[in-house]
Amino acid sequence: xxxxxxxxxxxxxxxxxxxxxxxxxxxxxxxLVAVHYGGNExxxxxxxxxxxxxxxxxxxxxxxxxxxxxxxxxxxxxxxGLAGSSVGPELDILVNxxxxxxxxxxxxxxxxxxxxxxxxxxxxxxxxxQRGLKNLRDGGRIINVSSAATRIAYPESVVYSMTKGAxxxxxxxxxxxLGGRGITVNAVGPGFVETxxxxxxxxxxxxxxxxxGWSVFNRIGQPSDVAExxxxxxxxxxxxxxxxxxxxxxxxxx
Ligand code: NAP
Numbered sequence: 001x002x003x004x005x006x007x008x009x010x011x012x013x014x015x016x017x018x019x020x021x022x023x024x025x026x027x028x029x030x031x032l033v034a035v036h037y038g039g040n041e042x043x044x045x046x047x048x049x050x051x052x053x054x055x056x057x058x059x060x061x062x063x064x065x066x067x068x069x070x071x072x073x074x075x076x077x078x079x080x081g082l083a084g085s086s087v088g089p090e091l092d093i094l095v096n097x098x099x100x101x102x103x104x105x106x107x108x109x110x111x112x113x114x115x116x117x118x119x120x121x122x123x124x125x126x127x128x129x130q131r132g133l134k135n136l137r138d139g140g141r142i143i144n145v146s147s148a149a150t151r152i153a154y155p156e157s158v159v160y161s162m163t164k165g166a167x168x169x170x171x172x173x174x175x176x177x178l179g180g181r182g183i184t185v186n187a188v189g190p191g192f193v194e195t196x197x198x199x200x201x202x203x204x205x206x207x208x209x210x211x212x213g214w215s216v217f218n219r220i221g222q223p224s225d226v227a228e229x230x231x232x233x234x235x236x237x238x239x240x241x242x243x244x245x246x247x248x249x250x251x252x253x254x
Contacts, residue, residue, distance in 0.1 A: 002030030003235040008082055008091050010034040012065070012074075012128070013098030015043035017195030018145060021223025022095055023047055025231045027056025032087050034078050036061040036098065057085075065098055066120035071127045075135070082135075091135040093234045096125045096167075097145040101197050102160050114159050121163035126170060139182040141234045144171050145226075146187040148249035164189075168245045175243030184242040186233050191249025193221040215250035225250065 009026045013019035015037035024047070027033045033051065035058050037044040044060050051058040059081040063074035082088025099121045102113055129142060136142070149161040150168050168187055175185040192198060192211045202208035202220065212219045226248045232238055233246070 002028060003231070003237070004093070005030030006087055007031040007093060007234075008034075008085070008087050009093035009095065009234065010036060010061070010078055010091055010132075011095040011097055012036040013038070014047055015040050016047075017197060018190065018193055018223045018226050019095075019097040020047045020050075021227035022097060022230045023058065024050055024054065024056070025224070025227035026093065026095075026234060027051040027058055028054055029231055029235070030056075031093060031234075032082075032085055033058040034061045034081055035059065036063065036074065038062075038064045038098065059085075065124040065128075066116065070124055071131045074128065075131055079135070089135075090137045091132065091140065092137050093141045093143070094129065094132050094136060095143045095145070095230060095234070096128060098124075099145065099163075101157060103157050104159060105155055106158050109159055117159045117163050118166075121160070122166045122170075125167065129170075129174065133178075136183060141238075142174065142178070142183060142185040143230050143233050144185075144187040145230075146171070146189045146245055148189045148191040148247060148252050150189060150245070151247065152191075152249075152253045171245060172243045179242065184233070184238065186238070186241060186243070187245040188226055188229050188233070188248045189245050190226045191215060191221055191252035193223060193226060195223065214252040216252075216254055217250045219250070221248075221250055 009031040011023040014023035014035040023033045061077040102117045146167045147164040150165045171187040
């Protein structure tokens with residue numbers, strides 16, 4: 001029996017990277033996991049295969065976020081998947097992880113980049129939660145994947161950092177809003193994690209060493225480093241924590 005036996009979870013952006021790590025960990029703890037992805041079906045199948053190999057249960061949900069109709073498309077598939085399960089149709093854990101990066105200093109920012117980053121990282125997330133409140137059980141969990149870029153100045157990606165700052169503010173407000181239902185709302189703030197998102201930034205050994213040097217542990221984070229914290233926040237053990245952004249950056253730039 002894992003800490004999440006009998007629970008249901010949706011992890012957005014679970015086809016790759018941190019989301020895949022979170023989906024695997026929640027499934028290892030016994031949750032039935034909806035593996036959301038945007039378009040990379042091969043990667044999503046990879047996550048599902050890993051979960052199955054590890055003895056877990058999961059099903060896919062495909063929906064591009066940041067476009068009209070995204071939230072409805074996602075929940076239609078989620079509800080179908082949960083209805084056919086023994087633990088559905090309600091949702092216990094919502095992990096908002098899907099996101100995109102966008103390197104641009106202030107003089108490089110365009111209105112298009114601004115709108116796209118906010119649409120995917122912030123707007124879709126808010127409406128995903130708004131719609132999800134119908135499905136989420138009292139006593140449930142919402143966990144938002146933010147970034148250490150809300151604590152550490154990162155002018156190289158100024159709009160990206162702003163999208164995550166908005167997410168931290170949303171986390172705080174929502175925690176108060178949902179306290180009466182016993183739902184906790186928290187965020188995690190990773191530093192550099194070894195995923196496709198920053199593959200270009202660590203293309204040479206020198207560049208990789210520089211990124212590793214951000215952490216006091218002198219290494220780049222792994223998806224499992226973040227996933228373990230998310231699993232704790234998803235569990236009953238975290239019941240007295242809400243409205244927090246937990247730094248999961250390996251002590252980056254302390
Ligand atoms: P990743 O490896 O690039 O994976 C991104 C995931 O999000 C994929 O599953 C992708 O689906 C999905 N996704 C992206 N845009 C989408 C869209 N418009 N609609 C639907 N799905 C979309 O990213 P990651 O590094 O694991 O990052 C995950 C989260 O952690 C993000 O919110 C990111 O901002 C945050 N984060 C990452 C780092 C880091 O260093 N990697 C640091 C701090 C915070 P497909 O596979 O279908 O494309």
